[in-house]
Structures are given as C-alpha cells and as structure tokens.
Amino acid sequence: MTIKDGVTTTSDLLEAGVARYTIETRCRPGGPWRRLLPGVLLLSPGEPTRRQRLRAAHLYAGPRAVITGVDALHDRGLNQLPLPPRVHVLQQADQRLNNHDFLLLERTTRRPPVVHNADLPLATPARATLDAARREHHPLRLHQLLAAVLRAGLCTPADLLTELDAGSKRGAAAPRAALRRLLTH
Numbered sequence: 001m002t003i004k005d006g007v008t009t010t011s012d013l014l015e016a017g018v019a020r021y022t023i024e025t026r027c028r029p030g031g032p033w034r035r036l037l038p039g040v041l042l043l044s045p046g047e048p049t050r051r052q053r054l055r056a057a058h059l060y061a062g063p064r065a066v067i068t069g070v071d072a073l074h075d076r077g078l079n080q081l082p083l084p085p086r087v088h089v090l091q092q093a094d095q096r097l098n099n100h101d102f103l104l105l106e107r108t109t110r111r112p113p114v115v116h117n118a119d120l121p122l123a124t125p126a127r128a129t130l131d132a133a134r135r136e137h138h139p140l141r142l143h144q145l146l147a148a149v150l151r152a153g154l155c156t157p158a159d160l161l162t163e164l165d166a167g168s169k170r171g172a173a174a175p176r177a178a179l180r181r182l183l184t185h
Helices: 011-016 019-026 051-059 072-075 125-133 139-152 155-167 173-184
Strands: 006-008 034-037 040-042 066-068 086-092 103-108 114-117 120-123
Touching: 006 011, 011 019, 011 034, 011 040, 034 051, 040 051, 051 066, 051 086, 051 103, 066 072, 072 086, 072 120, 072 125, 072 155, 086 125, 114 125, 120 125, 125 139, 125 155, 125 173, 139 155, 139 173, 155 173
Parallel strands: 066 120, 086 103
Antiparallel strands: 006 040, 034 040, 066 086, 114 120
C-alpha cells in the first residue's frame, strides 16, 4: 500500500488488512482521519492542504484523470494566479463521477498529453490555460490569465490557438477574443 501526501483510498486500506470497522471508527467526527471524497481518506484530522486535495481528486477520478486549469499552471510556477475554490480534473468521457465541494470534474473525449509531477498527472500548459479560461467569466481576469501564461513562456499564442481550434467550441469565444486583443497590443 502506498500513501502519498497522507491521502489514500478505503480500498487500499482494506487490501492492506485494515478492518472496515477501524476505518469507519477513525473517520467519525473528531477522529484521527477524515473523508475527503467517496472512498478517499486523509490520514489526519485537520484541513487538507491544496496538494492533499489534488491527490484526493486524482485518486477519486481514477488513473486516467488529469489535473488541469490553474492548479496545473501553479505547478509550473505560475503562482500569481489565484487558486479557484475547486480542483479542476478531466475525466474520461465514459465516466460518470460527481462533483464535490472542492472538486470540479469535466468529461472529455480529448485527453491531453500528460506531464507528471510528484506522481500527479497534469495537463499541458496550453490545455490547462484554456480549461481555466473557458470557466473565467470576468474579462479582466481572463486577460490576466492569458497574459501571465504568455509572459511566463509556458506556451505560445500559436499553442493556445491550436488548442482552441482542437477543443470544444463551448466557452471558447471569450478566450479567443481575449487572445486576439493580447496579440494586437
């Protein structure tokens, strides 16, 4: 059994010989463990860190899931972007998992190429940027997101345009217009 960042699954604990009763008892209010998502546990009582939430999201969504959006960009050093309240995870189109308080799941038929960091699969910068941009409704924050990624050299305008053309058209108009404005200034 492997435990990373203090997060594991109920099934891993059961396979390791921990009794279901022990798991249930330790996860009660005031207990030493905490349920983060269905079948995913934090082996400490406090609030989870962002890294623990990322780990839990990936364990919940499965091995083919990919972390995207601002979290994937933060992992590349773009720390000036504010973290959203929910971890954005891409899941396979045939999966039907539900969103939870800190987890935003999005089904996709276009799984992006994956870069691993600390055993967490992250979307490429262009895909992560546009996944975040499609959900940003405030024009100034959208401009800041795109400008920060381009300034940091994480991808080029051509990379973003290629990703926009290849991806879903839903939510793409505002990022496309913002990118056009950035390129003309």
